[in-house]
Amino acid sequence: MTSTMTTEPGPAGAVGTSVLEARGVTMRFGGLTAVDGVDLTVGDREIVGLIGPNGAGKTTFFNCLTGLYVPTSGDVRYKGTVLPSKPYRVTQAGIARTFQNIRLFANMTVLENVMVGRHCRTKEGLFSAIGRGPRYRAAERDSRENARELLDFLGIGRHAGSLARNLPYGDQRKLEIARAMASDPGLILLDEPTAGMNPQETRATQDVVFKIRERGLAVVVIEHDMRFIFGLCDRVAVLVQGRKLVEGTPQVVRADERVIAAYLGTPYEDGAAGAREDEGTAS
Ligand SMILES: Nc1ncnc2c1ncn2[C@@H]1O[C@H](COP(=O)(O)OP(=O)(O)OP(=O)(O)O)[C@@H](O)[C@H]1O
Numbered sequence: 001m002t003s004t005m006t007t008e009p010g011p012a013g014a015v016g017t018s019v020l021e022a023r024g025v026t027m028r029f030g031g032l033t034a035v036d037g038v039d040l041t042v043g044d045r046e047i048v049g050l051i052g053p054n055g056a057g058k059t060t061f062f063n064c065l066t067g068l069y070v071p072t073s074g075d076v077r078y079k080g081t082v083l084p085s086k087p088y089r090v091t092q093a094g095i096a097r098t099f100q101n102i103r104l105f106a107n108m109t110v111l112e113n114v115m116v117g118r119h120c121r122t123k124e125g126l127f128s129a130i131g132r133g134p135r136y137r138a139a140e141r142d143s144r145e146n147a148r149e150l151l152d153f154l155g156i157g158r159h160a161g162s163l164a165r166n167l168p169y170g171d172q173r174k175l176e177i178a179r180a181m182a183s184d185p186g187l188i189l190l191d192e193p194t195a196g197m198n199p200q201e202t203r204a205t206q207d208v209v210f211k212i213r214e215r216g217l218a219v220v221v222i223e224h225d226m227r228f229i230f231g232l233c234d235r236v237a238v239l240v241q242g243r244k245l246v247e248g249t250p251q252v253v254r255a256d257e258r259v260i261a262a263y264l265g266t267p268y269e270d271g272a273a274g275a276r277e278d279e280g281t282a283s
Pocket of ligand 1: 029032034052053054055056057058059060061100
């Protein structure tokens with residue numbers, strides 16, 4: 001990993017030192033261009049929202065950032081270094097993510113799920129693991145302590161010994177975040193972290209994301225819940241049909257007529273009905 005890069009302030013004036021720079025990212029599936037020349041810069045400790053209608057290309061863009069897809073063209077740099085094209089290597093480089101559809105090891109405990117997320121930071125090899133020598137035991141102890149701290153941080157420490165499949169839905173989403181954070185990332189990508197949550201859980205998730213930033217991480221978050229996005233993000237980028245339509249502060253984005261026409265449907269006013277936040281979805 002190299003040092004962070006200094007960039008010009010972005011459209012919202014929020015970017016000083018960048019951790020992520022995506023340039024001209026394009027992803028085609030046969031004749032369909034799911035992501036079309038998208039640029040995105042994420043600053044140190046910045047919280048960036050990625051919004052847009054269903055099928056706009058948001059998750060595909062995340063997949064291009066995390067090595068799940070190799071973009072048809074464009075490049076992605078993390079702290080100045082072009083990212084490798086394998087998800088495991090991207091995680092090692094410092095980018096972690098959660099998934100829209102929760103992906104936990106259902107029959108492992110909550111604690112074990114987080115310890116799995118730490119695996120890319122442990123140096124113990126196969127023989128050490130088979131022999132369970134002192135170095136292996138020390139690494140496992142560190143991993144366990146780290147996992148416990150993260151579970152407490154996410155407020156689900158009391159469930160450490162439960163099977164993941166027995167957790168309430170909202171807590172499963174928190175567990176996904178804990179597992180992603182176990183890889184010690186500098187940037188975390190959250191794909192619809194409040195999907196299926198009630199308003200109280202959604203507000204709690206907003207606080208969690210602020211606390212993640214306080215720990216020194218940058219965050220990119222995909223969400224359909226506009227109240228969540230506009231109350232949380234320093235900057236918001238809007239994708240429509242694979243292209244970035246608008247990017248700016250929440251104030252700029254929610255007042256933009258193109259965004260209203262293509263996505264929001266009616267002008268967004270915080271606390272007012274109309275802009276889908278009541279339904280919790282804007283697509
Ligand atoms: N592996 C794939 N093969 C072919 N087409 C794909 C593939 N993945 C995504 N697509 C298509 O790319 C487009 C963008 O999909 P994507 O899931 O990225 O949108 P999205 O903005 O995340 O939508 P949503 O808000 O519904 O999750 C869609 O038309 C989708 O059908």
